[in-house]
Every structure is written in C-alpha cells, then in structure tokens.
Amino acid sequence: MMRRRVAIHDTHAESRLFTRRALVSLIVVVGMLLLLVFNLYHLQVKSFSTYQTRSNDNRIRLLPIAPNRGLIYDRNGVLLAENRPVFSLELVPEEVDDLGQTVADLAELLPITLEEQEKFLESSRFSRRFKRLPLKARLNEEQVAIFSVNQHRFPGVYIEARPTRYYPYGDVLTHVLGFVAKINRKDLQRIEEAGDLANYKATRDIGKQGIEKYYERFLHGQVGYREVEVNNRGRIIRTLSVQEPVAGQDLFLNIDINLQLLAHQALAGSRGAIVAMDARDGGVLAMVSAPSYDPNLFVHGISSKDYRELLESKDRPLINRATQGTYPPASTIKPHMALLALEEYIVTPSTRIWDPGWYQPPNVNRRFRDWKRWGHGWVDMYHAIEQSCDTYYYELAHKLGIDKISDFMTKFGWGEYSGIDIHEESRGNMPSRGWKRARYNQPWYLGDTISVGIGQGYWTTTPIQLASATAIFANQGKHYVPRVLKSFQTSTGTLAVPADERPPVVLKQEKNWRPVIDAMYGVNHKITGTAHKVFSDAWYESAGKTGTAQVIGIAEDEEYDEEKIDERHRDNAMYMGYAPLNDPRIVLSVAVENAGGGSANAAPIARRLMDYYMNNTSLLPEFKPEF
Amino acid sequence: MLGSGSQTQGAQSKQSIWFRMHIDMPLLIGLLVLMAVGLMVIYSAGGQEKALVIRQVTRLGIGLIVMLVVAQINPMSYQRWALPVFTVGVAMLVGVLLFGHVGKGAQRWLDLGFMKFQPSEVMKLAVPLMVAWFVARQPLPPRKRDLFVGAILVLMPTLLIAKQPDLGTSLLISASGIFVLFLAGASWRLIGFFGAAIAAFVPVLWFFLMHNYQRQRVLTFLNPESDPLGSGYHIIQSKIAIGSGGLWGKGWCHGTQSQLEFLPERHTDFIFAVFSEEFGLVGVLALLAIYLFIIVRGLMIAAQAQAAFSRLLAGSIVLTFFVYVFVNIGMVSGLLPVVGVPLPLVSYGGTSMVTLMAGFGILMAIHTHRRLIAT
Secondary structure (H helix, E strand, C coil): CCCCCCCCCCHHHHHHHHHHHHHHHHHHHHHHHHHHHHHHHHHHHHCHHHHHHHHHHHHEEEEEECCCCCCEECCCCCEEEEEEEEEEEEECHHHCCCHHHHHHHHHHHCCCCHHHHHHHHHHHCCCCCCCCEEEEEEECHHHHHHHHHHHHHCCCEEEEEEEEEECCCHHHCHHHHCCEEECCHHHHHHHHHCCCCHHHCCCCEEECCHHHHHCHHHHHCECEEEEEEECCCCCEEEEEEEECCECCCCEEECCCHHHHHHHHHHCCCCCEEEEEEECCCCEEEEEEEECCCCCHHHHCCCCHHHHHHHHHCCCCCCCCHHHHCCECCHHHHHHHHHHHHHHCCCCCCCCCEEECCEECCCCCCCCEECCCCCCCEEECHHHHHHCCCHHHHHHHHHHHCHHHHHHHHHHCCCCCCCCCCCCCCCCCECCCHHHHHHHHCCCCCHHHHHHHCCCCCCCEECHHHHHHHHHHHHCCCCEECCECEEEEEECCEEEECCCCEECCCCCCCHHHHHHHHHHHHHHHHCCCCCCHHHHCCCCCCCEEEEEEECCCCCCCCCCCCCCCCCHHHCCEEEEEEEECCCCCCEEEEEEECCCCCHHHHCHHHHHHHHHHHHHCCCCCCCCCCCC | CHHHHHHHHHHHHCCCHHHHCCCCHHHHHHHHHHHHHHHHHHHHHCCCCHHHHHHHHHHHHHHHHHHHHHHHCCHHHHHHHHHHHHHHHHHHHHHHHHHCEEECCEEEEEECCCCEECHHHHHHHHHHHHHHHHHHCCCCCCCHHHHHHHHHHHHHHHHHHHCCCCHHHHHHHHHHHHHHHHHHCCCHHHHHHHHHHHHHHHHHHHHHHCCHHHHHHHHHHHCHHHCCCCCCHHHHHHHHHHHHHCCCCCCCCCCHHHHCCCCCCCCCCCHHHHHHHHHHHHHHHHHHHHHHHHHHHHHHHHHHCCCHHHHHHHHHHHHHHHHHHHHHHHHHCCCCCCCCCCCCCCCCCCHHHHHHHHHHHHHHHHHHCHHHCCC
C-alpha cells in the first residue's frame, strides 16, 4: 500500500501526512478555481457580445408611435377629412390596487355601462402586463372635465387622447372619401403581403373605401419609435431615444365642395348619382351617390344594429351609385350612335328617315315602338338627337349591327373600368355576340341589336362611364381618365397629379364630330330640344342629351302610365352634357332612379350645377359643417 | 512550503495583541474585505436600499461576535462536545422530519416556541467535529473499520437533510465529513472505491430519492434554454448578467440585469451574477483571489495545528468553505445545477453566515491556543 502503519500516534508522521493531503487539496482547489475562471472567461470575454445583445434585448423595447394620417382638402383648400382627438378612459390593472372597486367608483362618476365594465374586467385578465386597457371609449368634453377633477382619486387611470378621423361634411362626401375603420384580419393580411407590417405597428385605423383606401399609402405616413428601458415586469423605466413618426401626406382633391354640396342637395330624398368632371383634365369636381350615410359611424366601429340597417335598406346606401350603379344609358348614347353611323356612312347628317311611331325590321313580326306614339314623321340626324327619336336609331342600329356598335362604343370606355382613383367600381356592360354567348349561351338576335340602339337591352353603364364618354365628346376624341386626386403634399411642396390620358378616339373623318355636337347643342338650346325648357334662359351655351330609361319591359301594346306603376318600376331619369359649348369646362352625368323623364327630372339638376360652375356666385345651399 | 513558511509567521504574531485576543489578523482582514464587497453588492442588488444593507451589517456584526467568542475557547475542549452535540443534532433532524415547520416546500425549521431553528446549520459544524474526534482517537491514517464508521457518521445526517429536502446543505455536510476522512489519510484506493460507489448511487438517487423539483433543476441545468420562462429562467438570466458584464463590468449599481430585476434572487444566491455584471471578469478575478487567500491562510493554520483533531477540523472547515464558493459560482455561471448554496460572506442572509463565522472562530482558536496545549 501507500503508507506504512504506525502503532501509536506518530505526531511527525501524522503531520507530514496531513501536510501532503492539504497540499493535494490546495492543488485541487486551485484547479477548480481555474475551471471557474475558464468558464467565466468564456462567458464574459468570448461570448461577451452574445450576452450583451441578450441583455439589451431584455431591457430595451421599441414602442411604435403611430403617424398622423394625412389630411384631405378640396380643390380650394377646404378641409374634408381631419384628425380630432378622441378621449378614452384607460386603466393599467397593475397600477390599481382594487380593480373591481376602482371600476365601480368610476362608474359612479361617468356613465359606464355594466356591459362595458364586464368587458373590461374580462379583458384585464388576459392582457399583457402594464398595458393600458380602454374602459370607456369616446368621452365627451364634460366627462373628460369630470374625470380630470377627480383624477387624484384614481392612480393608474388615464385619459388617452387619440387622433381619430373625422369627416366634417358627414354624408356629403361618403362615397368619394370612403372612410377609415379598425384594421381587421383581412387588412392585416394585405399589409403583411405588402411587407408593410412594421409600419402599421401602432396604427389602429386603415382606409376602407374611396380615397381613404385608394391613397392609403400616401395618407398613412411612416411609423415612429420610442426606445424605452423596461424592467422584468415590462414597466417602462425611462426613454432612451425617440424617432418621431412621419405624418402622412395631405391630399388635395379635384372636388369642389360647394359643387358637391349642391349636387348632394339636388339628390336629397332621391336615389341616384351625379358626376361632374373637369373637361380639361378629367378631374372629378363632384361625385354624389344618394342616399348616403354618415362615414363617422364607421370610424368608431358601427353598431351591428346600425350596420344591419344600412346593409338591408332597400335604398342600398352603401353602394356608390356613381361608380357602381349600373343603369341603362337610354337615349344619352344617341349622339354616340349617330357619330358611328356617320363614320360608317350609314347616314349623312341630313339623311331623313320616316318614323311612323314604330320600327319593324324586314321579315320580323315585331314592332319596336317610338316613345312618341304617333311618330316623328321625317327625321334627320339633328331632329333625331334633339327630340330623341327612337325609330331613327332602331334603323341605324339594325344597319350597323352589334359588332360595329360594340367595337366603337368600347373605345369610349363603355363596358370598361373608367380608371377613376376609387376601387369601388363596376364595369357596366357593353354587350357583344361573344358576351351573350358566354353569359347566356345564346346567339345574338336582331332584336337585341335594336334595343341596344336606344341604350336599352343588355347595355348598362355607370354614371362615371357616362361622364367620361361625354368628356370624350366635349374634347372631340381626347380621353382623360377621371381623377379625384388633384395634388398632394410632399416634403418639398405640393405635387400636382398629371392628367391621365388613354388613347384618344380617332375618327376616320374628324368633321363628323361637329354635326353631332351641334345636335347636342340643339337638345339644350333649340326650341324643339328635349332640354330646351331647362336651358332656354342660360347665359352660356351648352350641349347635352336627355334619357329616360325603362326599368321594366313594357309590352308592345301596353301604355306606360306613371300613376299605375309601382314607384320602383318607374323610369330612370338620365342626363349627360357639358358647358360651355366651345372650350368645354364642365362635364356632367346625372342619373335619378325612378324619377320619370330625363328632361324634367335629370336635366334641371345638371343646369343648376352648370350654373354654379359657370358663375361661381350662384345660389349655394345652406350648409354648415359641425365644428 | 506551506508548513515551513508559516511556522515563523505564527511565532512572530504570537507576540501581538491580536494573538492574545485569539484573532488571526490575515484571516480577519480577508473576511472583512469579503464582507465589504458583499455589502456593496447587496446595496446595488437591493435597489440601493439602505435598510437592507443595515440589516446585513447587523448580521455580520453578530457573526463577528460569534467568531470572537468561539475563538476564545480552547479547541481541545471541543472534543468533549463532539458526541453530545452530534447526537442531539441528529435527534433534532429526525424531529424536523416529524414535526418540522414547512417553508418553501421543504421541512427545514424546528419551531422551538420562542424561535425557529434550523438544526442542519448546527450539523455543518457538528459533523466535522464528530468525525474528526472519532478518527483522531486512533493513530492516523485510520483503519478501514474506523473509516467505515466515519462514513456512516457522515451519511446519517446527510440523508436526513437530503430528505427535508435540502440538497445544498446535505452536500455541504457530507463534503465536510468526507474532507475529514480524506485529510486523515484515507487510502487512495478506498477513495477510488468510494467515488465508484457514489457513481453507482447516482441512478438510485435520481429514481428513488430525488423530488420532482430537484430532478427538474438537474434537467434545467443540462439544458436551461428548454424552459426559458420556467425553471430555466434563473440560470439564463444569470448567465446573461455574467456574460454581459464583460471584462470591466457595467459599473457599480449600473448592471441592467440586476437593476431592472431580470435577475432573480439577486442579493441572495445569485449575488455573484450581480457582482460579475457590474465588475466584470477583472472584479471576479479579484474576488476569487480574496477567497483563495482565505483558503490558503486557513490551510496554513490547519497545517500548523499541533493536534491531529485540530488539523482535521480546521482543514475540513476551510475546504468546506471552498465548496460553498465553488458550488455557488458554479451554479450561478451554469456549470452546476441550481442548489441553494449562498456565496459565503457576500450573499445576503444570516443563518449560514453565522455558522461560517463560528467555523472561522474555530480556526482562530486552533491557531491562537497552540501555546496553551502541551507539546
């Protein structure tokens, strides 16, 4: 073995033995200390940067700051959409001693419903620590004052002022501006796909419709960040740095709020739509869809009852009739038909056709009736437009055939998206053989062509299309895309949006525009014109065309009697026109549902708007937005 | 080197007033420096709260007094006390298991009516005392039979304390007993055999004796990132604190891990993490140097002791002191599983500190009563 045994205590041997063992121990101790040091060296020197990062990740949080949404103005700088502070009562559960008692005390002070209290207490159970939770949304100023006086009694309870969208003109601009509302799951998905999630970290609302949606990118702005130090419970200890958010860009629209108000008032109580465009660049001066609704309801989250009411209303206020309403264009397209007939040498302006009050194509056992029972007699092109002779167009359509009509009308934008800077848009329908085959699996019949000849049958259009097609007439071929946005604010100044043009309509003979335009002038200004009564005393010259669209088919031998027919089956009143005749500035399209004849019910509205625009001092409606 | 170098120093210091007061100056200075470091870190870790520091100062004061009092007693008289104290201690451990006060999921406290009492603390000194007395009666190195009895004397309280369960203390107590046997000269072959027996015992420990929370601690130790918010949280945050301290540290009271309370048990078991975060590797090396100094000094005292009993007792106390240091730093820096062992004389807390100081009192007594012992 290692050591010899000693019978009795050998002090020296024992001492030496101990010293040896103590030395061994000391060596082991030093070795183990070196092991510790080696490990600490590894942690503190080798992996220093890793642990430094992790330490900072622990304590540093980036709190996003929402940018202020860009404001929206009309063409003259009138504020149409602003941000107002909305006050809400918020509570940090961790900072409150007795949550139930505090909520009960607050309920005594402010009108907090039991439902709101329960909802809050429920959500407080699952929230992140030290997060402010809303107890009562939308306090009015009086309630804010009441709470402020009592604030000392409620530690951990705060009034939060959040800038929230407000539309001072309420339902006047709903379908143009759209509105913002809380970001939902679908929005979030879209934002994520666009790789913009970080930018929306602090944002509550997003544009849901109209300009607010179309120009969301401009309006939203750039998120800011506050770098804060937090402790292990997430409580903010101090702010380390702040990167201010960049507010969204302010937009200036082509809308003239006074014209818009006038149009809004003109359609009060009716269903219909008006579009006013600047003939010179396609700028949308006014766009009204009636009935409308208050977009402010949606900003704060509309109640399900209110929403259901809007959704289920027979008047369908949620639809933007100006861009989504599809109407038979009726006689408003007669100038276009005439132009095509001139181009195709079917007629000359002075070619006369006999109208006995009906048209019967050869070998067809059916008569297509004129609106004038007894007929117009001999009718040339001017007469056919001014007095809106149907028979004339039955014959033109018959001779042209659907293929030529369809091709030509598509160049004017019928059946196509107008390209307006609003997402909510329908294409309407410009029918063709192929379309009917695809849609109904039926061949195209002659009768279909003849109906199309007077803008009925399968042909439907939206008011924005009608306005756009009229603008092409006003500009003799030039095709401006309708634009709501006029300019926007950038860091260096205001940047105007250039007019957007599509390929112009080029005629085989440019001279063909003139006679048709002259005839449209006749509609408004010749004694025989259908809108003569409305425009006779105007101090400016204008061109236009009325239309009266059948909503239900009237049998061949049946009489249309307004009194006997259900209100919703009455004719739609249509009108399109522009002014002044030479050097046109304003283009209008008007559709009033179930109002009756276009000359009596749509043309007067157009006249009023033209008057305002041509004069700028005409009667303005009484309207004071609530501020 | 150890023995011869210190002999002259001891002869010189016997003349001094400190020697007559039974105080070993180098050891005392080492202890005081440690205490000062501890107070500084407690002040920082406790959120700069003075009350905490004042309370710890009071405790340290009590500890110093206990040390002084113990130092006055002739170490040879401890031999008489070894058997009765050990017997009563074991009896109390049994009592704890039967009637003990449950705190933090473990039975460690005995309620004596006027005060709560932790018998395991007594055993920290009673076990080395008992084993040293037992083996030193016979010539050293001890016979196999004596070693066997000594082993039983160690195992009994160890198991009783492990059952409470208090893994940290049972580890310290078994270490203190084993150190006595090792220093007494247990043959290397026996030590090898003993080590193998422990290795064989590990599975038994794991499957039959360990509590769930103890197993969890070991599992967490092996892979702390597996449960970063649960049981791995302590060790992850502790490693982040140490690692982010770097070479020079973040500065006193500027450790973010501790000041922002990411680090749990900052002023008690994990105080070393606070220290390393704020003072860096440089500070850590200085701290370890102080500990090494105390250990070297303690071993010198042990080697100079005249009686075998004193040598064994002193050596065991010093080495156990090192076990504290190693286990605490090892667990805080992720080398060892988390067991509740404080960083001696630095961690906030009274009970184990007072026991440690009593141990140092014994060391001083052994060193300063040499003259009085017949050679």
